Amino acid sequence: MASQVIKVQTVCRNIIAVARNYTEHAKELGNPVPKENPLVFGKPVSSIITEGEIQIPHGWKELHHEVELGVVIGKPGKFIKPENAMDHVMGYVLVLDMTARSIQQELKKQGYPWFLAKGFDTSCPISDFIPKSAVKDVHNLNLKLTVNGITKQNGNTKDMIFKVPDLLSYISNYFKLEYGDLILTGTPSGVSGVKHGDIIEASLDDLAKIKFPVVENEK
Amino acid sequence: MASQVIKVQTVCRNIIAVARNYTEHAKELGNPVPKENPLVFGKPVSSIITEGEIQIPHGWKELHHEVELGVVIGKPGKFIKPENAMDHVMGYVLVLDMTARSIQQELKKQGYPWFLAKGFDTSCPISDFIPKSAVNDVHNLNLKLAVNGIIKQNGNTKDMIFKVPDLLSYISNYFKLEYGDLILTGTPSGVSGVKHGDIIEASLDDLAKIKFPVVENEK
Numbered sequence: 001m002a003s004q005v006i007k008v009q010t011v012c013r014n015i016i017a018v019a020r021n022y023t024e025h026a027k028e029l030g031n032p033v034p035k036e037n038p039l040v041f042g043k044p045v046s047s048i049i050t051e052g053e054i055q056i057p058h059g060w061k062e063l064h065h066e067v068e069l070g071v072v073i074g075k076p077g078k079f080i081k082p083e084n085a086m087d088h089v090m091g092y093v094l095v096l097d098m099t100a101r102s103i104q105q106e107l108k109k110q111g112y113p114w115f116l117a118k119g120f121d122t123s124c125p126i127s128d129f130i131p132k133s134a135v136k137d138v139h140n141l142n143l144k145l146t147v148n149g150i151t152k153q154n155g156n157t158k159d160m161i162f163k164v165p166d167l168l169s170y171i172s173n174y175f176k177l178e179y180g181d182l183i184l185t186g187t188p189s190g191v192s193g194v195k196h197g198d199i200i201e202a203s204l205d206d207l208a209k210i211k212f213p214v215v216e217n218e219k
Numbered sequence: 220m221a222s223q224v225i226k227v228q229t230v231c232r233n234i235i236a237v238a239r240n241y242t243e244h245a246k247e248l249g250n251p252v253p254k255e256n257p258l259v260f261g262k263p264v265s266s267i268i269t270e271g272e273i274q275i276p277h278g279w280k281e282l283h284h285e286v287e288l289g290v291v292i293g294k295p296g297k298f299i300k301p302e303n304a305m306d307h308v309m310g311y312v313l314v315l316d317m318t319a320r321s322i323q324q325e326l327k328k329q330g331y332p333w334f335l336a337k338g339f340d341t342s343c344p345i346s347d348f349i350p351k352s353a354v355n356d357v358h359n360l361n362l363k364l365a366v367n368g369i370i371k372q373n374g375n376t377k378d379m380i381f382k383v384p385d386l387l388s389y390i391s392n393y394f395k396l397e398y399g400d401l402i403l404t405g406t407p408s409g410v411s412g413v414k415h416g417d418i419i420e421a422s423l424d425d426l427a428k429i430k431f432p433v434v435e436n437e438k
Contacts, residue, residue, distance in 0.1 A: 013232050014263045019332070041332035042261045044233045046394050057393060078340070079438070108330030113238070113260035115332075120393045121297070174276060174339045175265050219298070 006129040008072055008093055009050055011180030015043040015124060016171055017068075017097060021161050021186025028189045038162045038170055041114050043097070043184070047124040049212075054098055054200070055122045056216040062195050063098050063123075063214070066187035067145040067153050067202045069138070070095040070126060071164060073183070078176040085165035088177060092135060094127035094208040096145075096200065097184055101193070126182075127208035134207055138164050143187075145202040147194055153202075155188025225348040227291055227312055228269055230399030234262040234343060235390055236287075236316060240380050240405025247408045257381045257389055260333050262316070262403070266343040268431075273317055273419070274341045275435040281414050282342075282433070285316040285406035286364040286372050286421045288357070289345060290383060292402070297395035304384035307396060311354060313346035313427040315364075315419065316403055320412070345401075346427035353426055357383050362406075364421040366413055372421075374407025 019039040020026040026033045056063050074090025097118070104117035135141070138157060145153040162170070167185060171177065194200060196216040203209045238258040239245040245252045275282055293309025316337070323336035354360070357376060364372040381389070386404060390396070413419060415435040422428045 014265055016263065016334075039331055041334045042263055042338060044235065044261055044394055046233055046397065046400075111327030111330060112258055113333040113337075115235075115260045116393060118332075119261060121395050174335060175263055176340050178265065181265075 006072070006091060008126060008129055008180065008182060009048045012045050012048065012182050013178060014175070014181040015045060015184065016175060016181070017041050017043055017184035018162065018167060018186050022155060022159050022188045023161060024159070024189035025187055025191065028191065033161065038167055040171060041118060043119045043124050047119050047121060049122050049125050053122070054125060054212050054214045056196065056214065057120055058217040058219050060100050060103065061216065062102070062193040064101040064191045065145055065147065065152070065194055065200055066097040066099055066191055067143050068095045068097050068184045068187050069141060069143065069157055069204065071168070071183040071185060072129065073177045073181040074179060076176065076178045078172050080169050080172040080177070082165040082169040085168040088168060089132055091132050092130040093182070094202060094204040094210055095184055096125045096202060096212070097187060098123040098125070125210060125212050127204070127210045130207050142205050145190070145200065147192065147198055147200055152192050153188055153190035155190070159188060160186060225291070225310060227345060227348055227399065227401060228267045231264050231267065231401050232397060233400040234264060234403065235394060235400070236260055236262060236403035237381065237386060237405050241374060241378050241407045242380060243378070243408035244406055244410065247410065252380065257386055259390060260337060262343050263338045266338050266340060268341050268344050272341070273344060273431050273433045275415065275433065276339055277436040277438050279319050279322065280435065281321070281412040283318045283320040283410045284364055284366065284371070284413055284419055285318055285410055286362050287314045287316050287403045287406050288360060288362060288376055288423065289314040290387070290402040290404060291348065292396045292400040293398060295395065295397045297391050299388050299391040299396070301384040301388040304387040307387060308351055310351050311349040312401070313421060313423040313429055314403055315344045315421060315431070316406060317342040317344070344429060344431050346423070346429045349426050360424050362423060364409070364419065366411065366417055366419055371411050372407055372409035378407060379405060
């Protein structure tokens, strides 16, 4: 097969993310781990960036980083069985699920949607596309993130509570998956605040590396 | 200008909705009316249907209908001033923001995202596109919805708490708006449950009419 350069930011029409998919991360935020089903939320495609700066909306002062494995859908489907789920995957991206943590906590207290805290512009930095064939075992990938050179997150996808086939199967029961859709699979522990002037670097094994400076908007 | 047939379901890459934008609707659900800013959430584009049935996911038994005016973006923008906001609008659609109300209440109690309750497949039925020129006053449009011939919702866009220019301006501060984006502007009072076998009909003045039967999935 000829190598394709997939531009996820162009083909993607849906981003669906799971919350609390790593035990240690749920614990560090004092959140119960989901027992039965994954907890899903959306990010708008307008939040994707592939270069440039992560922009903190004016006045929000701080964001939390969340380094994640992103799964890119190639073959559409609905009611996908877990044993067939990986057939629907065409590749991966390394993702930062940037989150306005204090905004999110306020929204949660009132039972409000998370959308503003999770979906603001530049809240979804992604790496170049990684073809499926480049990954031997999707459940043994190292996720690492540093802020200003100091390691903050250092996890492995083997610690996912809901593994990729189960995530895709569950999500596809309610949301039909299309070519280009991006599924964010959760973040390990070590989330912390970043502010204006900080620099985030992250890696997925030796498959992808990203670097994004953080600024706060002046207006 | 030559008349274009805009297929919102094809060009749309983002659906952003506002909750509680009609006082009487907030009251009927026992919810406080937002004071300062609109309350925003997202629906995935996978939820859009233009024909066929509204499908209740298996086991959920009932959905609530919410008839809304949808605003379709033509000219992209960010940090849009209210006085310029209508320049970014290319037209409208009539929308049903179908909602799994009991799922939503459970999610709210736990501070969870609304995404599953608001974004499942077929939860965003829309009418044909209405060009901007067909609407004299976007803040004087009648929104009507009937279930099995009985009128349930009968409101007017003049009762919006946050008017369209202010909504677009606020949303564009955090989410850059692109061509084809769909903004749902809230629902008047009268939301009620629909179950397998019910038929929903709705109209936006004499500009659009839609009809969707409701079924519950067998699996």
